[in-house]
Amino acid sequence: MATKKVKKDVKATATSSDETMKKILELANRMYADIEKRNSPDMDIPIRSLSNVKYDEDKQMLFIGDKAAKRKFLNTAHTRKFMQTVMVAEFCYNHLLKTGLHTSIRDMYYGLKKTIGDSKVNTVDEQGETNICAVDLEVALNLIREDLNLIANPTGKVVGPAVVEDVGDRIDLSKMGSGGWGIPSVVDLKFKECSADYILVIEKYAAFARLNEDKFWDKHNCMLITTEGQAARGARRLINRMANELDLPVYVCTDSDGYGWYIYSVLKYGSMALAHTSDRLATPQSRFLGLTMSDIKDFDIEEQMIKAEAVDIKRTKEIKAYPWFQTKEWQKQLDLALKLEKKAEIEALTKRGIQFLSKEYLPTKIENKDFLP
């Protein structure tokens, strides 16, 4: 494996545990002071929906506006969320930051779930509730997930001609067998060696497994990553760091439907829910490799197309309206999808042969630089 010099050693901009604790303590002290003054304790949480998420054309990524919602204890429409947010803060403060331990958001969910006193009410019913509160706290205190010592269950796999060091372990990503290396939730690793020419991100694990068996990454000298559906923070952070620190182009391959295109959108521009941390998670240099609507004709898989459902059409229309999708090329693709009212999955290529993806489709597209912006 040829060794490529690692260009720059970008430092993670994480906040130290002490500083994070200080921020949480300040918040709690302010709340207690409010309570003593007989005022409702509250916290300001920046809004992370389309109304407060803007597109930065220069940086080519989403960022969060300055609108914030007040979450007040005494407003009974907020009380439950308020409680859950302070519970998350206390959990991170006492159980994680004080001890220097990390745990998963799932573990935290179980740690916080209980029935309150002699009522019939649970503190938390579904993990989604504490997940959101963790992000709320993160945004409210201007922190990142890693600062709270919280991790998500890892999703996403990577293989390729590179060596990384993770918590002191040296990992050769070219020797990951058939399964690939599970991308950790907190990508706090060091790139030791890398000879790849580009990064190929593929939405589906099935396609990743096919390409891995065909040793595509070895033959074409690339990093091969699957996000296994919508990309988790770990995969997004890894792609962001490899693209920036190793200066590699990124090609993304998803299904040809609203969900697939949105996966690309999140990888490239960032997501609305995590718009506060786009510069760490988004990779604007990403290019869309496929599956495009044009590919379906060019590669003769029209028969494999599926009728688009109402939700697909709705999603497609939403994407078409995003300010960051207003390029000629994308509008043409989306118009075509809306006109045909059809969609196609990556697996449609299997019709042309099991290895058609690795032997024909991908090499042709990459060689011709047939990408969408």
Next chain:
Amino acid sequence: MPTAGEDVFKDFKEHSVAEFFKKNRQMLGYTGAIKSLTTAVHEFVTNALDACEAAKIAPDIFIQLERVGPDALKLVVEDNGPGIPKKFLGGVFGQMLAGTKFNVFKQSRGQQGIGATGVVMFSQVTTGKPTKIVTSTGDNKIYDAEVSIDFKNNKAILSNEKEYSGTMRGTRIETVLKGVKYQKGDKSPDEYLRRTALANPHTKITYIDPDNITHVWDRSVDAMPKMPEKTLPHPKGVEVDDMMSFASHSASRTISSFLKTDFVRISSQKVKEIEAKINFDINKRPQDMKWEEAEQLVKAFKEIAFIAPPTDCLIPINEQHLEKALVNIIKPEFYTLLTRSPAIYRGGVPFIVEVGLAFGGKAGRSVTEDVEVKKNEEGEEMVQSEMEIMRFANRVPLLFDAGSCAITKAILDIDWKRYSIKEGPVTVLVNFTSVHVPYTGTGKESIAEEDEVIKEIKLALQDTGRRLGSYVAGRKRKYEREMKRRLLDVYSLPVSEAIGGIIGKKHELVLSKIRELIESKYEGVEEEGGEEESELAEDDEGSEE
């Protein structure tokens, strides 16, 4: 005693009365197995109440229904009334139209003398057996007999007559009814008696139902209702045939004096006004009045203004008394009552509308059986109830023919949603009091949809509806406030643990401060409504696990 009933029955001479009864028993309320039973109970109970009231005795009535066959029930009704003197017994129970109320212009419950005899007949026709009567006027002599009816001659046949000494006052009737059915619910004797107790607060009713369960509705007030006065007709309430009938019975020598003496509110001045509008001589004998002349008079009456009729002949339930009965029997959480001032319909018939609205307690009809059971936030089943309508005419509960009744029409005309009481545990009680109740049909179970009657009922319902509406709305606000406070109380525990845990203070201390905060917020003024938190984050990330 000779009655106009004899005239009525003259036409039926060729047929036996039994045939008449069999053919026409629906006219007397004997249609269907369920209704027949309730009608029989109604007749005896009404008679008992009327007898007690006439004698100024606070009624204490005992009713028992006992199953004696697959479609047969024995009915026992016993009162503490004045008893029936031996010589009148046959007349009361065995002769059609022998009552004392027929053709008298006076507010009454009764059914023109057919009632009690009708039950005896029904029993006789369905079982072939007589009805047993035990009665005493309280003179230490008890009279015991069996009554049946000689249909051909419309006469009572008394048999097994016995007389013995003993202390008793009142009347006990025992009769067996066949082809009847006891079914709990809106149209049952149970409901009839409950409503009777409600509209007759001076009455004690003890009832043993066919399942041998004893129900007691105690007297709510000791005061006896005032007895209704007899009254002369008011000119606005007279139709042409009434006019002809009154004129033919008049003792006056001239129509002019007939008008002044046989009607209320007709003065000499008014006679002059009338005279100016007609073209015949009012100094002739009333008996000589022609139909066409009667028409002129009725027309003149309609055009002339008269002082409203005296209303002392109308005895409504009385608001205070009804209130006590309502509280006693329905035990509502909230109630409101209204007695309208007397009004007139058909131009001259006085009537009074009384309305009661009750909320909570035993008010409303439970509908849990028919609909999906709703649960509240705590997961407890909530009893679903809908509006219960109680119709009364002169204190008599009307259980049947609700669809064609002015009371039902008025209630349906009200937009209850405006008072936030469309559903829920609400009982609407309407009592229509009049000398002449405009029943539809002979079943006497519904009041004709006279515009004035509907208007009066609606006005009363709107007033009381507003009062109940503001209570319900306030109750809802209070309930919501309590729910919010409870929610804050529950959530303050984990909040105190979390904040205390971060700042290093005991959670009990933080909790007590939070409770003080909630207390300060919830004492006195109402807090602003909690607004939904705007959607903070788009769910665009898929699952993060």
